[in-house]
Amino acid sequence: MHLLRLNLAVAASGFRRYATYRVATAAGVFTNTVFGFILAYTFLALWHERPHLGGYDQSQALTFVWTGQALLAAVALLGGGFQDEFHERIRNGDVAIDLYRPVDLQLWWLAHDLGRAAFQLVGRGVAPMAAGALVFDLALPSSPAVWLLFLLSALLAIVVSFALRYLWALCGFWLLDATGLSALSTLMSLFFSGMLLPLTVFPGGFGDAVRWLPWAATLQVPADVLLGAHPGGSLPGLAFQLVWAVVLLAAGRLLQFVATRKVVVQGG
Amino acid sequence: MSDADDDAFIAVTDLTKTFRVRRRSGLLRRTTSEVRAVDGISFTLRRGEMTGFIGPNGAGKSTTVKMLTGILTPSGGRLRVAGVDPWKERTRLVRRIGVVFGQRTTLWWDLPLRDSFGLVRRMYRIPRDRFEENLARCVELLELDGLLDVPVRQLSLGQRMRGDITAALLHDPDVLYLDEPTIGLDVISKARVRRFLARLNAERGTTVLLTTHDLSDIEQLCERVVVIDHGRLMYDGALSGLHEVGQGERTLVVDLERELPPVEGITGARTVRTEGPRQWLAFPASASAAPLVSQLVAAYPVVDLSLREPDIEDVIARMYEGSEGRSPSTDSGRPGVQPQR
Numbered sequence: 327m328h329l330l331r332l333n334l335a336v337a338a339s340g341f342r343r344y345a346t347y348r349v350a351t352a353a354g355v356f357t358n359t360v361f362g363f364i365l366a367y368t369f370l371a372l373w374h375e376r377p378h379l380g381g382y383d384q385s386q387a388l389t390f391v392w393t394g395q396a397l398l399a400a401v402a403l404l405g406g407g408f409q410d411e412f413h414e415r416i417r418n419g420d421v422a423i424d425l426y427r428p429v430d431l432q433l434w435w436l437a438h439d440l441g442r443a444a445f446q447l448v449g450r451g452v453a454p455m456a457a458g459a460l461v462f463d464l465a466l467p468s469s470p471a472v473w474l475l476f477l478l479s480a481l482l483a484i485v486v487s488f489a490l491r492y493l494w495a496l497c498g499f500w501l502l503d504a505t506g507l508s509a510l511s512t513l514m515s516l517f518f519s520g521m522l523l524p525l526t527v528f529p530g531g532f533g534d535a536v537r538w539l540p541w542a543a544t545l546q547v548p549a550d551v552l553l554g555a556h557p558g559g560s561l562p563g564l565a566f567q568l569v570w571a572v573v574l575l576a577a578g579r580l581l582q583f584v585a586t587r588k589v590v591v592q593g594g
Numbered sequence: 595m596s597d598a599d600d601d602a603f604i605a606v607t608d609l610t611k612t613f614r615v616r617r618r619s620g621l622l623r624r625t626t627s628e629v630r631a632v633d634g635i636s637f638t639l640r641r642g643e644m645t646g647f648i649g650p651n652g653a654g655k656s657t658t659v660k661m662l663t664g665i666l667t668p669s670g671g672r673l674r675v676a677g678v679d680p681w682k683e684r685t686r687l688v689r690r691i692g693v694v695f696g697q698r699t700t701l702w703w704d705l706p707l708r709d710s711f712g713l714v715r716r717m718y719r720i721p722r723d724r725f726e727e728n729l730a731r732c733v734e735l736l737e738l739d740g741l742l743d744v745p746v747r748q749l750s751l752g753q754r755m756r757g758d759i760t761a762a763l764l765h766d767p768d769v770l771y772l773d774e775p776t777i778g779l780d781v782i783s784k785a786r787v788r789r790f791l792a793r794l795n796a797e798r799g800t801t802v803l804l805t806t807h808d809l810s811d812i813e814q815l816c817e818r819v820v821v822i823d824h825g826r827l828m829y830d831g832a833l834s835g836l837h838e839v840g841q842g843e844r845t846l847v848v849d850l851e852r853e854l855p856p857v858e859g860i861t862g863a864r865t866v867r868t869e870g871p872r873q874w875l876a877f878p879a880s881a882s883a884a885p886l887v888s889q890l891v892a893a894y895p896v897v898d899l900s901l902r903e904p905d906i907e908d909v910i911a912r913m914y915e916g917s918e919g920r921s922p923s924t925d926s927g928r929p930g931v932q933p934q935r
Contacts, residue, residue, distance in 0.1 A: 332716040339713055343704040346745075423700050425665045428688045429717050587667065 332429065333437035340408075340441025344449070351449045354399055358454040362395040366462060380526035385465040386553050387524070392458030393549045394521050397480060399450035400443040401487045401544050403519050405512040408439040409491040413508060416498040425586065432578055436488055443484045465553060472552065475560050479548040482567035486543040489574030490515070496578065499585040520546035540574060543567040603641035603676060603801055604662065604769065608634050610670035611657050611825075631657040633825035634671065641768075642799040644791075646812035646819040646833070650914050654825040655805050659771055662803070663691060676768050689718060692762030696774035699754060700761050701746045707757050708742040711764060718765035725764060732760040735790050752783030759787065763794070769801045770794075776811055788814050809907055823914055836909050845902040846875040846886060851895040860889050871897075879904050 344351075369391055373384045382390060397403065412435055415421045424431055458464060467473060494511040498504040516522060518541030525536050525546045536542065547563045550556035556563035599605075611632040619625045632654040639645055649655050660666040661673060664680030664687050673680055678687045693700075701710040715725045733739055736756040746754060755775065762770065772791070776784045792815055794800050804816060812819055812833065819836060821829040829836060846863065849872050856865040857873055862881055867874040877886060883901055890896060 328716075328719055335713055335716045339702065339705060339709060342709070343702065346704050420698050422660070422665055423693070423695070423698055425684075426663060426688055426691075426693045426700075427717055428685050586665070 329433075333433065336434060336437040337441030337444070340438040341445045342441075344442050344445045354450050355453045358395045358398055358450060359457045361398075362392055362454050362458055363461075365391045365394070366458065380524045381555065382524065382526070382553070383465075385463045386555065388458070388462045389464045389466060389553060390520075390524050390549050392455050392462075392464060393552055394545055395458065396451035396455040397447075397483065397545060397548060398521075400447035400480065401483045401519075401548075402439075402443075402491065403487070403515055403521050403545060405491065405508060405515060407442055407491065408435050408488070409495050409508070409511075412492075412495045413498045413504055416495065417503060431586075432492060432575070432582055435492065436485070436575075439488045439491075440484065447480065467552065467554065472554060472560075475564070476548060476552040479551040479560070479564055479567060482564060482571055483544045483548045485571045486540055486567055486574060487515075489571060489578055490540060490544075492578040493574065493581060496581045496585050515541055515544065518542070519544045520549065524549070526550075540570040543570045599677075600641040602638040602674070603643075604639040604803070605674045606638070606658075606662075606671070607636050607673075608671035609636070609658065609661065609668055609673060610634055611654070611661060611666065612669040630825050632661070632668075632822075635822060635825070635827050636671075637820055637827065637830050639801060639803065641801055642795070643818060644795045644802040644816050645804065646816035647803050647805045647822075648807070648809070648812065648819060648910065649822040649828075653823045655822060656773070657825075658822070659773065659803070659805060663693060663771060664688070689765065690768045692765070692767035692770045694755075694758050694762045694770070694772045694775050696755065696772075696777035699746065699758055701754065701757055703747050704745060706743045706745050707738070707749070707760075710746065710757070711742075711761060714761050714764050720765050724766070728764050728766065729760070732756075732763060735793065736760060737786065752779050752786075755779060755783070755787065756790075759790070763800075766798075767800065769803070772802065772804045772806075774806050774808070775804070776806065776808055784808075784811075791815055809910065821910070821913060828913060836913075843876045843904055844879050844881075844883065845904075846877065846883060846890075847900045847902060848873045848875060848890065848894075848896060849898040851897055854894070857890070857894060859893065860886055862886065 366388055369387045370384070373379055373382070373387045377384065379387070394403070402409070412421075415424065424434070427434070459466065467476075491511065494504070494507055497507050501507060518525075518536055518539050520542065525533065525542055527533075528536055537546065543566060547556065547567055551560045551563050554560070609632055610630065613629045613631055614626050615629050616624050616626045635654075635658065647655055647659075657666065661668050662675055662680060664675075664684035667681045675687060676690050678690075680687050701707065702713070705713075711725075711729060714720075715722075720728075733742070736759065738753070738756055738760065741749065741753055741757070744753075746757065749757060759775065775791075776787055779787065788811065791802065791804075795802050795815075802815075804811060806812060817832060819829070819831070819833050820827070821836070845866070848857065851871065853871050854873075856868055857863075857875060858865070860875065863875045863877040863886055865873055866876045875886070875890075877883070887899060890899075
């Protein structure tokens with residue numbers, strides 16, 4: 327009970343911290359929307375040449391684009407969120423302060439990142455999606471049950487994304503400066519999540535492989551759940567996300583155990 | 595407390611910490627050498643004692659404090675804090691300690707002070723009435739009134755520091771570690787923080803270990819001081835005793851009737867400076883000034899005399915220099931890797 331209250335308080339603080347920066351949020355919404363339009367027209371050209379590419383019709387492809395824009399900030403598909411802050415704390419040694427607290431490091435940051443994501447799903451997600459729906463013909467579901475499943479899938483996407491970013495950030499304990507890794511993680515997320523192109527588009531063994539990687543759980547799966555296009559239905563999609571969430575969180579726990587045991591906390 | 599001996603509330607025995615440092619020694623070759631950051635330190639602190647912990651940069655102070663707080667494992671030796679082995683029971687221990695860093699903050703940059711304190715309350719599971727009481731006390735004594743709703747990023751350094759001290763005390767820690775709590779503060783803020791710490795120690799019996807380079811902090815707050823350098827204990831005892839160990843010198847300032855050549859022939863003293871009729875004579879701090887004065891008065895036309903105690907800064911500096919020449923604190927001869935200085 328204490329633990330739940332603590333984590334709710336931490337999440338609430340994460341929400342408030344991001345809610346403080348209204349101008350940044352507005353700028354983010356603008357960027358997302360512009361990025362959405364660029365991708366939407368690129369996809370229109372592609373799907374005009376190759377209708378039903380990746381099994382989507384044109385309006386499904388456009389929906390995929392705007393779902394990506396709606397989730398971009400919340401799921402931190404381009405990195406960021408707690409990752410930059412945590413990484414910076416490892417680099418400058420402030421992580422020592424986190425270790426002086428009677429709380430679990432991973433759970434603390436997870437709660438914090440969920441609070442941030444809750445704000446960004448609303449603050450940065452709704453407006454771009456609405457803009458896309460006004461201009462383009464989107465294949466949005468009418469059933470509330472599907473929306474509910476989508477929200478659940480988005481939550482799992484956030485957790486998987488968190489777990490991946492936690493692993494990347496922990497590498498900072500060994501590399502001392504993980505700026506390069508951070509760029510690599512963004513690039514991998516951008517491509518393997520399906521942000522640039524839906525993963526269903528890729529043929530053969532490569533396509534099969536990328537659809538099983540954890541990044542697929544961060545955008546491809548939630549988008550497919552919204553479109554009702556996940557092979558075998560939405561529930562296997564959610565199960566896929568859940569498995570990756572558990573595996574990656576466990577890996578993060580293990581790495582955290584090793585990191586806090588062997589590594590020198592930097593700075594006086 | 596039944597779980598800890600009050601006379602040895604913090605007990606450190608032969609504490610050692612060795613880091614492995616790898617460096618390139620060729621194109622692809624790397625050699626590993628061991629650096630002893632802490633090299634067999636022993637001391638005990640009584641419950642309620644306020645102790646200064648000093649040493650030059652890279653002496654091993656932070657490493658020692660990190661082991662005392664359980665975020666670094668000792669390589670050797672034994673360690674008990676409030677009856678707990680810090681490393682093995684870190685999460686249990688952190689509830690009983692408070693840590694304040696002058697150069698870092700435990701507060702949340704974007705949140706008002708009040709919200710940061712609220713998170714601390716949840717983290718430490720502080721009952722609400724106790725929390726309110728402690729907060730009110732800190733707000734009053736540290737003059738934080740009117741600052742509670744200001745985001746931390748808008749606070750001045752002195753205000754933030756007082757906020758940090760409050761955050762470290764809300765859960766009534768038995769032990770408080772302070773790492774340069776007055777660094778960068780102006781005279782008034784420094785005085786305010788020192789007054790508060792003295793009162794905390796006197797009224798609540800909080801055991802305080804104060805790490806600082808500002809020796810006036812120690813002079814004003816601590817009766818006892820522990821000095822380390824190169825990972826070794828150089829001194830542990832009363833502040834006043836430092837002078838003898840550090841071979842401190844007292845100075846006799848003599849005003850003569852007129853300008854004379856430097857005073858000579860006084861046993862145990864030497865003239866270090868002359869300026870007109872005034873001369874400065876240095877002699878060991880452990881020696882008595884009385885025989886000196888009588889010799890002086892007998893041989894010279896003395897108008898006035900005054901005695902200066904050794905400056906603690908000088909004493910410490912001399913002590914650090916004295917330890918320079920000692921054997922390097924590394925295993926494999928002198929591999930060139932020394933604790934950073």
